[in-house]
Amino acid sequence: MSGLLEIEGLRIGFPHGQAEPVVVLDGIDLSIRQGEILGLVGESGSGKSMTALAAMGLLPPGARVLAGAIRLDGRDLLAQSERQWREVRGGTLGMVFQDPMTGLNPVRSVGGLLSESIRRHQSVGKAGALEIAEAALRSVGIPAARERLAAFPHQLSGGLRQRVMIALALVNRPRVIIADEPTTALDATIQAQILDLLRDRLHESGGLMITHDLGVAAEICDRIAVIYHGRIVEEGPTRAVLADPRHPYTAGLLAAVPRFDSRGRRLVPIPGQPPAPTATRLACSFRPRCAFATDSCAAIPALAPGGAGRRVACHHALGREAAG
Amino acid sequence: MSMQDTGARGLLPRRPRALSLRAADAMLATGLVMAGLLLVLTLVFGLNPPASANTGSLMARFRPPALDGYLFGSDQLGRSMAARMAAGMPWSLGIALVAAVIALTIGTVVGLVAAWVPGWPRRVIRMLIDTVIAFPSLVIAVTVIALLGRGFWPLAVTLGLATWPIAARVVYAEAMSIVKREYVVAAELAGVSGAKILLVHVLPALRPTLLTMFAFTFADMLIAESALSFLGLGVPLSAPSWGNMLSESREYLVTAPWMMLVPAGAIVFAVVALNLIGDGIAAASRRRSGRAS
Amino acid sequence: MSALLEARDLSVAFDTPRGRVHALDRVSLSVRRGETVGLVGESGSGKSTLALALMRAVAPTGGTILFDGQEIGHLSRRALRPLRRRFQMVFQDPYASLDPRMSVRGIVTEPLVAQDYGPRARIEARLQELLAAVGLPPEAADRRPAQFSGGQRQRIAIARAIAPEPDMVIADEPVSALDVSIQAQIVNLFQDIQARTGIAYVMIAHDLPLVHQIADRIVVLYLGRVVEEGPAEALVARPLHPYTAGLLAATPTVDSAGRPRLILKGDPPSPIHRPSGCPFHPRCPAATDRCATETPALADHGDRRVACHFPGAVEPPLSIARPD
Numbered sequence: 001m002s003g004l005l006e007i008e009g010l011r012i013g014f015p016h017g018q019a020e021p022v023v024v025l026d027g028i029d030l031s032i033r034q035g036e037i038l039g040l041v042g043e044s045g046s047g048k049s050m051t052a053l054a055a056m057g058l059l060p061p062g063a064r065v066l067a068g069a070i071r072l073d074g075r076d077l078l079a080q081s082e083r084q085w086r087e088v089r090g091g092t093l094g095m096v097f098q099d100p101m102t103g104l105n106p107v108r109s110v111g112g113l114l115s116e117s118i119r120r121h122q123s124v125g126k127a128g129a130l131e132i133a134e135a136a137l138r139s140v141g142i143p144a145a146r147e148r149l150a151a152f153p154h155q156l157s158g159g160l161r162q163r164v165m166i167a168l169a170l171v172n173r174p175r176v177i178i179a180d181e182p183t184t185a186l187d188a189t190i191q192a193q194i195l196d197l198l199r200d201r202l203h204e205s206g207g208l209m210i211t212h213d214l215g216v217a218a219e220i221c222d223r224i225a226v227i228y229h230g231r232i233v234e235e236g237p238t239r240a241v242l243a244d245p246r247h248p249y250t251a252g253l254l255a256a257v258p259r260f261d262s263r264g265r266r267l268v269p270i271p272g273q274p275p276a277p278t279a280t281r282l283a284c285s286f287r288p289r290c291a292f293a294t295d296s297c298a299a300i301p302a303l304a305p306g307g308a309g310r311r312v313a314c315h316h317a318l319g320r321e322a323a324g
Numbered sequence: 325m326s327m328q329d330t331g332a333r334g335l336l337p338r339r340p341r342a343l344s345l346r347a348a349d350a351m352l353a354t355g356l357v358m359a360g361l362l363l364v365l366t367l368v369f370g371l372n373p374p375a376s377a378n379t380g381s382l383m384a385r386f387r388p389p390a391l392d393g394y395l396f397g398s399d400q401l402g403r404s405m406a407a408r409m410a411a412g413m414p415w416s417l418g419i420a421l422v423a424a425v426i427a428l429t430i431g432t433v434v435g436l437v438a439a440w441v442p443g444w445p446r447r448v449i450r451m452l453i454d455t456v457i458a459f460p461s462l463v464i465a466v467t468v469i470a471l472l473g474r475g476f477w478p479l480a481v482t483l484g485l486a487t488w489p490i491a492a493r494v495v496y497a498e499a500m501s502i503v504k505r506e507y508v509v510a511a512e513l514a515g516v517s518g519a520k521i522l523l524v525h526v527l528p529a530l531r532p533t534l535l536t537m538f539a540f541t542f543a544d545m546l547i548a549e550s551a552l553s554f555l556g557l558g559v560p561l562s563a564p565s566w567g568n569m570l571s572e573s574r575e576y577l578v579t580a581p582w583m584m585l586v587p588a589g590a591i592v593f594a595v596v597a598l599n600l601i602g603d604g605i606a607a608a609s610r611r612r613s614g615r616a617s
Numbered sequence: 618m619s620a621l622l623e624a625r626d627l628s629v630a631f632d633t634p635r636g637r638v639h640a641l642d643r644v645s646l647s648v649r650r651g652e653t654v655g656l657v658g659e660s661g662s663g664k665s666t667l668a669l670a671l672m673r674a675v676a677p678t679g680g681t682i683l684f685d686g687q688e689i690g691h692l693s694r695r696a697l698r699p700l701r702r703r704f705q706m707v708f709q710d711p712y713a714s715l716d717p718r719m720s721v722r723g724i725v726t727e728p729l730v731a732q733d734y735g736p737r738a739r740i741e742a743r744l745q746e747l748l749a750a751v752g753l754p755p756e757a758a759d760r761r762p763a764q765f766s767g768g769q770r771q772r773i774a775i776a777r778a779i780a781p782e783p784d785m786v787i788a789d790e791p792v793s794a795l796d797v798s799i800q801a802q803i804v805n806l807f808q809d810i811q812a813r814t815g816i817a818y819v820m821i822a823h824d825l826p827l828v829h830q831i832a833d834r835i836v837v838l839y840l841g842r843v844v845e846e847g848p849a850e851a852l853v854a855r856p857l858h859p860y861t862a863g864l865l866a867a868t869p870t871v872d873s874a875g876r877p878r879l880i881l882k883g884d885p886p887s888p889i890h891r892p893s894g895c896p897f898h899p900r901c902p903a904a905t906d907r908c909a910t911e912t913p914a915l916a917d918h919g920d921r922r923v924a925c926h927f928p929g930a931v932e933p934p935l936s937i938a939r940p941d
Contacts, residue, residue: 258827514705520731
């Protein structure tokens with residue numbers, strides 16, 4: 001399997017002197033192919049944002065990569081110096097964050113932000129950079145692009161700011177774009193606009209979409225990986241996973257979310273609550289909340305292939321094949 | 325159902341902030357040690373005076389500081405400076421303490437009420453605060469002392485009355501942000517009375533601010549007492565307040581500089597101690613609120 | 618049947634440095650005993666202001682609020698206090714709405730003590746009853762909010778709201794701050810309480826499937842005005858206002874992938890610069906010249922109300938399968 005972005009056995013923890021490090025990501029395997037959007041879906045504290053931060057070389061202070069590799073186009077990102085990271089970020093690796101207000105430098109104009117990034121990664125002059133910047137704004141559907149170059153982030157609406165951030169992520173023709181909850185802060189109708197834009201533009205390269213919202217993932221992702229307590233519990237093509245979930249957690253999430261056809265039926269919540277990200281893993285992390293748990297769940301299940309491009313980490317995987 | 329897991333439910337383990345954390349604790353500790361030292365010094369000198377603070381010996385005038393019994397030297401009447409410093413502490417610190425308590429009590433009540441009542445009552449209170457602040461406090465002090473005479477209580481009350489608006493303004497600003505908090509709104513919507521909300525929800529949230537402000541106001545009052553005494557507007561001349569001692573030292577600045585250095589040192593020492601305590605409390609409460617959010 | 622709560626032509630305006638903001642513009646709304654009214658809208662729609670105005674946390678600048686026949690829109694703080702027992706509120710963020718210094722006992726019994734519910738023993742008995750009703754163990758009473766997770770805190774907030782046996786609870790986005798797997802627990806709790814006590818709810822949410830799940834009627838707000846109102850099922854199955862249709866289409870759901878799309882253009886305008894005529898006309902796919910000049914009134918349409926010159930002009934973009 002040769003992916004554009006490959007994350008292999010990624011283990012991240014917070015070392016504490018002599019003691020065992022507190023592990024927050026425990027062996028993440030993900031691969032994004034050319035033209036594909038992978039959705040990494042999980043709740044708060046599941047490790048989905050930590051995965052994205054690791055792939056962008058932006059781990060919080062104290063966090064260490066304990067094992068594993070992250071490769072972009074075959075190039076080992078984790079072996080890079082900070083200087084090389086700066087070349088990659090905004091260059092071959094585009095980034096979109098949840099809050100454009102913190103993702104965009106407030107004292108730089110939109111044109112300034114874009115041309116700075118263009119000139120760092122491409123050999124063009126000032127005028128050429130501004131021209132590329134204007135085209136980039138137009139390509140993300142910003143009206144009156146030339147005038148917007150002079151605007152500052154705070155002068156734009158939330159939707160326009162997010163478009164600017166996407167333009168910034170795209171402007172140097174990245175190989176992969178990582179989007180961390182890019183629509184969570186937006187209103188529904190604006191979210192729909194931005195998802196439409198992301199669907200088109202992320203398919204041109206490759207995309208890793210971090211979200212807590214299965215609906216958002218369903219809208220634009222080709223494949224979905226569900227993360228729970230720092231481990232991928234299920235992965236596969238979006239429609240297959242959502243229509244026929246194999247992991248009890250995925251199935252539980254789907255039953256817990258209200259849908260337009262669930263009125264009149266009682267929602268089925270997942271009992272209890274997610275474990276703390278820092279809790280140690282002695283058994284399947286979902287075991288205490290799982291209706292199917294047995295004694296065999298005392299062993300941590302591996303993420304095993306389940307046919308049709310799917311993988312699931314469960315001793316009691318649900319679904320047709322498992323049942324039949 | 326586990327209830328203890330919530331501290332770590334944030335996405336990332338808390339960023340190490342060891343340095344600022346230790347610095348804050350160090351400040352608080354240093355301030356407390358300094359304040360303790362001052363108290364011990366006073367007790368030692370006060371209970372076991374090398375020579376009485378008020379009855380000097382003309383044989384021992386202008387003794388420079390030495391280890392022979394006049395540790396901090398003696399003054400123009402041969403009184404031990406160390407004993408006078410100790411004797412002055414209840415005056416100086418006492419006046420400053422009472423003044424700070426008066427200022428903070430009035431300021432807190434007025435600030436809280438202003439933060440709770442909207443409309444014209446708030447405008448009237450804010451105008452009152454601004455007016456009193458705009459009034460030169462020295463003029464207030466001179467007037468009150470002219471009316472009441474010199475002494476411990478007139479001075480303490482005067483300083484408190486001149487200072488409360490500053491406390492009121494700080495409390496008002498802080499309380500305005502607290503009353504907008506959702507749990508305060510929730511209490512009002514639950515039908516709790518205004519007075520009870522201020523007492524149960526707002527005042528406890530103000531505690532770190534009040535503690536910090538108390539330390540700083542205490543220090544300010546100490547300086548103000550010294551300044552007024554220095555100008556001859558403070559306590560009776562016979563009282564060995566630190567300000568009076570400073571005032572007396574003026575004439576002997578060249579011949580006996582220790583007469584100035586001892587009270588000035590005591591004031592600076594106490595002020596620094598109080599400011600360290602105030603800063604320490606402020607940093608500690610910022611830390612706690614950072615952890616809570 | 619007379620309404621429990623009846624707001625007529627309710628307006629709320631704020632003076633800001635940038636001008637007068639009409640957060641609510643002549644909103645009429647009624648809540649019957651025991652029913653659930655869902656309020657949906659995007660930021661700037663005024664839905665949270667409406668909640669605070671109905672709760673009399675802000676004073677309306679126009680219109681009336683009748684609660685059980687009594688006008689409360691212009692009562693003073695003091696005069697409102699004895700009435701507050703009958704309508705209570707649950708806030709969005711259970712981290713902000715509970716005093717961190719208080720024990721759960723103090724928080725939950727606060728409205729009871731304030732309203733002279735009875736002697737100490739009776740209040741304590743009620744506290745235990747409430748903790749059981751919201752699914753918290755008795756020993757929770759002596760703990761502080763910091764010792765609980767978000768979902769458990771929201772249970773505490775709900776216990777406080779229902780403590781004085783109110784006729785109505787207004788909940789402002791009560792589950793949107795919670796993890797997906799926890800949301801369903803809280804939604805079910807709200808429904809269980811209603812089934813037991815016959816309480817009426819006003820549920821404010823941006824999440825249409827959620828509102829559709831629990832509300833009897835839905836009120837759609839846009840820019841401080843009611844644009845559509847009707848029974849939840851009919852409104853979702855066949856929206857009459859183009860904005861409702863757009864909002865429905867914009868809602869990402871797990872079964873929505875690949876459906877025909879209707880994406881509303883532009884941002885919701887700011888309440889400071891209200892468009893002329895119909896406030897929605899700049900974004901409306903069916904707008905005509907008439908919409909730019911003439912403000913449509915909220916008119917009856919069978920058992921529904923809609924403020925549109927061309928109700929039903931924009932076809933619903935999705936067919937919603939409902940179980941029969």
